[in-house]
Amino acid sequence: MxxxxxxxxxxxxxxxxxxxxxxxxxxxxxxxxxxxxxxxxxxxxxxxxxxxxxxxxxxxxxxxxxxxxxxxxxxxxxxxxxxxxxxxxxxxxxxxxxxxxxxxSDEHNWFVESKKSKDNPYRDYYIWKPGENGQEPNNWTSFFGGSAWQYDETTDEYFLHLFSKKQPDLNWENxxxxxxxxxxxxxxxxxxxxxxxxxxxxxxxxxxxxxxxxxxxxxxxxxxxxxxxxxxxxxxxxxxxxxxxxxxxxxxxxxxxxxxxxxxxxxxxxxxxxxxxxxxxxxxxxxxxxxxxxxxxxxxxxxxxxxxxxxxxxxxxxxxxxxxxxxxxxxxxxxxxxxxxxxxxxxxxxxxxxxxxxxxxxxxxxxxxxxxxxxxxxxxxxxxxxxxxxxxxxxxxxxxxxxxxxxxxxxxxxxxxxxxxxxxxxxxxxxxxxxxxxxxxxxxxxxxxxxxxxxxxxxxxxYQKLIQLRKEYDIIVYGTYDLIMEDDDKIYAYTRTLGEEKLLVICNFSSETADFVLPEHINYQSANLLISNYEQNSEDISLIALKPYESRVYLLK
Structure with a gap:
């Protein structure tokens, strides 16, 4: 990495x-x-x-x-x-x-010039098309609703705007x-x-x-x-x-x-x-x-x-x-x-x-x-x-x-x-x-x-502590991620691994208590609590009764 x-x-x-x-x-x-x-x-x-x-x-x-x-x-x-x-x-x-x-913007000088005439040097900075049978050149929809095309009578053509009609799309082909x-x-x-x-x-x-x-x-x-x-x-x-x-x-x-x-x-x-x-x-x-x-x-x-x-x-x-x-x-x-x-x-x-x-x-x-x-x-x-x-x-x-x-x-x-x-x-x-x-x-x-x-x-x-931890521990930045307790509908838990170190991240996404059970394949000699959003005193991580929206991060060695 x-x-x-x-x-x-x-x-x-x-x-x-x-x-x-x-x-x-x-x-x-x-x-x-x-x-x-x-x-x-x-x-x-x-x-x-x-x-x-x-x-x-x-x-x-x-x-x-x-x-x-x-x-x-x-x-x-x-x-x-x-x-x-x-x-x-x-x-x-x-x-x-x-x-x-x-x-x-349609008020950018490029567009102001572009819409003046079909042979304007800036015409091709935007995407212009004639209509099809009195309708828009195609049926694309704008991200903000309605057609992605706007008619401009100066040259009797439409310009493309995937967002607001005041946001004409630039022509990257040029x-x-x-x-x-x-x-x-x-x-x-x-x-x-x-x-x-x-x-x-x-x-x-x-x-x-x-x-x-x-x-x-x-x-x-x-x-x-x-x-x-x-x-x-x-x-x-x-x-x-x-x-x-x-x-x-x-x-x-x-x-x-x-x-x-x-x-x-x-x-x-x-x-x-x-x-x-x-x-x-x-x-x-x-x-x-x-x-x-x-x-x-x-x-x-x-x-x-x-x-x-x-x-x-x-x-x-x-x-x-x-x-x-x-x-x-x-x-x-x-x-x-x-x-x-x-x-x-x-x-x-x-x-x-x-x-x-x-x-x-x-x-x-x-x-x-x-x-x-x-x-x-x-x-x-x-x-x-x-x-x-x-x-x-x-x-x-x-x-x-x-x-x-x-x-x-x-x-x-x-x-x-x-x-x-x-x-x-x-x-x-x-x-x-x-x-x-x-x-x-x-x-x-x-x-x-x-x-x-x-x-x-x-x-x-x-947040300040989370950011400080990131600066202290390479594993938070560079460790690989693995999901655990995949089927649990309240707890999102995962590990991060870098060399011999493992990070265990446990998050209760519910307003109820939830039981975290440490999977058998995760072995460790010591578990150091790095951060938690509730006061902690328990040392055993094999079974944890998580409070509503509780989260804990342990460094396992």
Whole structure:
């Protein structure tokens, strides 16, 4: 196993709009992030992943970029970003920027030019097609609902947008466009940033001829024609040769629909493409056949199956990223734990479960405080374009039951992750002195950083200890993973092995007591308890009566 700094790091995702506002306009900003670096340093994290701060009309909260080399006015200036970078580097921390190059904003100069005429030099920077019999060029559906095509009457053609119609897809077939992207990436790396998280990077290659999805419906899905497309590895290998290989940096690709086989191609040991990817399989275990908003209860056996597959299939061949929530996903303690009766215990258990696996852990802002999902009274209080589009389609146009759709939003809506970070119990949770762009979760009086830092038994300090253990024990980073008690429907237990050492990780995923029985094949002379979310005094590990959401990690020798 090759040692790499990014394998040994812990990454913390900052969603800047919701992190900390420094000037009272209700919107988080770069100076706000800089003011909290010491908080993150105390937590122990190595890398900040900064969600987009580039110039943007903000149709999709910054994931629609109109200038890749300028900063959004609401977030501050380039000088502010340079100061943030400098302050991080002074403390031995690194900065990973978001790279959004599957699409741009329709207000980017490239697109403004592209739509002027069919012979414009920038026309081929995007994907344009004439209609078919008065309809869209094919039946692909946007990730945000509706057709993935938008008609533009200037040239009587449609452009492709896999996301919002203000996010036209870039045409990676065009070598001039690719060179512009590589030059822009190099410009940022020369400025001193330490890596890129690449937004939906496995969508950049579309199938030849852009065929319609089978099924004949006007709006069908079509994902098989734009996910993990025919030239995606060619493009990423070129990107690696032209840019990535020249820097000691961290890269992670967001890759919806990628299998473990795909992951090994994207994130192989030869470093020809990326360091690691984000998988979504474990994020789909509570989705029914109708997709994300079709709620179904998740089962522990499904989580075991998915996580074990990714751990074992990538073993020795690729590298995992480890996460249970991010800016697009609900809060993990609300989704996989118990955010009421066993709030602290289940938050700590989930952290243990994740951080003891092989891979690079990603903490999403507020996770270390146990921040929870939110239940706003009305759909008007939500901001997210995906939520608003879905509500319109299902309730206003589709006449579905309002309350049923609201329950789906409460469970899965992206704004669950985007409510402002809860710093203290003052008005607006200390996030802003103004009116926040999105309402604060009402539970901020109890769940906040000030309370956490004053309580040595808090979730914050538990995360701090998990991160310290990772730096002390190579086995946590490099040990191989093996599932035990596979059929148990309450306990998720596994081992990690490195040389003569073994790590035993035991997690009770239920609000009931559960009996852990040590499998006979696990032999040991001594068992040293490294971390637990309950006070421990028992030494015998052959049979343990686990309390609700209890977790323990032992080093066996």
């Amino acid at each position: 090759q040692r790499k700094w990014w394998k040994e790091s812990v990454v913390y995702q900052v969603y800047p709009r919701s992190f900390k506002d420094s000037n009272g306009d209700g919107i988080g900003d770069i100076k706000g992030i800089t003011s909290k670096i010491d908080y993150l340093k105390e937590l122990g994290i190595d890398v900040i992943w900064l969600s987009p701060v580039y110039k943007s009309p903000n149709d999709d909260n910054g994931y629609d970029i109109s200038d890749y080399q300028a900063i959004m006015d609401e977030f501050g200036t380039m000088e502010d970003l340079e100061e943030l970078l400098d302050e991080l580097h002074k403390r031995g921390m690194k900065l990973m920027m978001d790279l959004v190059v599957n699409h741009s 070598p001039k466009l690719r060179k512009e992207i590589y030059d822009m990436m190099t410009w940022w790396l020369e400025k001193g940033i330490d890596g890129f998280r690449m937004d939906v990077i496995n969508l950049i290659s579309k199938a030849d001829g852009l065929p319609s999805a089978p099924g004949g419906k006007r709006y069908d899905w079509g994902g098989e024609f734009f996910m993990n497309g025919p030239r995606v590895h060619e493009y990423l290998q070129e990107m690696n040769r032209e840019v990535l290989s020249k820097y000691d940096m961290i890269t992670v690709g967001e890759c919806p629909g990628a299998s473990t086989d795909d992951a090994i191609k994207y994130a192989n040991n030869e470093d020809t493409e990326l360091n690691m990817i984000f998988t979504f399989e474990h994020m789909d275990i509570d989705s029914g056949p109708g997709g994300k908003w079709d709620l179904k209860p998740w089962k522990l056996k499904d989580l075991k199956e998915v996580m074990t597959k990714w751990q074992k299939d990538l073993e020795g061949k690729g590298w995992n990223s480890l996460y249970l929530n991010n800016h697009d996903q609900p809060r993990m303690v609300s989704r996989f734990g118990n955010d009421e009766e066993y709030h602290d215990q289940s938050a700590k258990m989930l952290a243990t479960f994740l951080h003891m696996m092989q891979g690079t852990p990603y903490i999403y802002q507020g996770e270390e405080l146990g921040m929870t999902n939110v239940r706003f009274d009305s759909v008007e209080e939500y901001n997210d374009i995906e939520i608003k589009n879905m509500y319109r389609e299902k309730v206003i146009e589709g006449k579905e039951d309002h309350q049923k759709v609201m329950e789906a939003i409460y469970e899965k809506g992206r704004d669950n992750a985007r409510t402002p970070v809860q710093w203290d119990d003052s008005e607006n949770a200390g996030f802003t002195s103004g009116k926040p762009w999105l309402n604060v979760n009402p539970n901020y009086k109890v769940i906040n950083a000030k309370n956490a830092l004053e309580n040595k038994d808090s979730i914050f300090y538990y």
